[in-house]
Amino acid sequence: MDKKIIRKKLSLFRGSIISDVTVIERALGWRLRTYFFPKTNQQASDFLYYIIETSHFSFDKKITLYEQIPYFKKLKQYSNVKNSLRFVQRLRNKLAHWDLDEKLSNENEIVIYSPVNFKRLRLNNELMTRFQEHEKILLKVFGWEQTLREK
Numbered sequence: 001m002d003k004k005i006i007r008k009k010l011s012l013f014r015g016s017i018i019s020d021v022t023v024i025e026r027a028l029g030w031r032l033r034t035y036f037f038p039k040t041n042q043q044a045s046d047f048l049y050y051i052i053e054t055s056h057f058s059f060d061k062k063i064t065l066y067e068q069i070p071y072f073k074k075l076k077q078y079s080n081v082k083n084s085l086r087f088v089q090r091l092r093n094k095l096a097h098w099d100l101d102e103k104l105s106n107e108n109e110i111v112i113y114s115p116v117n118f119k120r121l122r123l124n125n126e127l128m129t130r131f132q133e134h135e136k137i138l139l140k141v142f143g144w145e146q147t148l149r150e151k
Helices: 003-036 042-052 059-068 078-097 125-141 145-150
Strands: 110-113 120-123
Touching: 003 042, 003 059, 003 078, 003 110, 003 120, 003 125, 059 078, 078 125, 120 125, 125 145
Parallel strands: none
Antiparallel strands: 110 120
C-alpha cells in the first residue's frame, strides 16, 4: 500500500482525536470552574483563564482534580466519567507521541507504536467507535450537549 495513504490516514486519526480531546479538556475545565464558581463573575473568569486553562494545569491535572472532589465521587456516573477521561487521555497521548509502523499498517488499520517499550496500538473503525462512545459520555455529563449535537 502507498505510504502516502497510510500517513494521510494517520493524520486523519490524529487530527480528529486530538482535536476532539481538546474540546473534552475544555469542557472538563468549564465543569471544574462551575463547581468552584457556580455563578459567572470576575472571580470565576479569573479562575478559568488564569488557573484552569494555563499550560501549567495539564489535562492530567484537571482529571486528577476532578477525581479528588468528593461531590463528583458521589455522582452515579462518576466511575464511567473517570474511565472515559483516562481512556481519551491515554489515546491522545499515544497519538501525539507514538510512531507509525508502516510495515504493519494497511488501508483498514494504521498501527502506531511506542519507541520506548514497542507496545502497539491499532487505529481502526472499532477504536474510533470506542473513542466516540467515551466522547459522548463526557460531553453530555459536562453539559456540552450543543457540541455533541453538532457532531
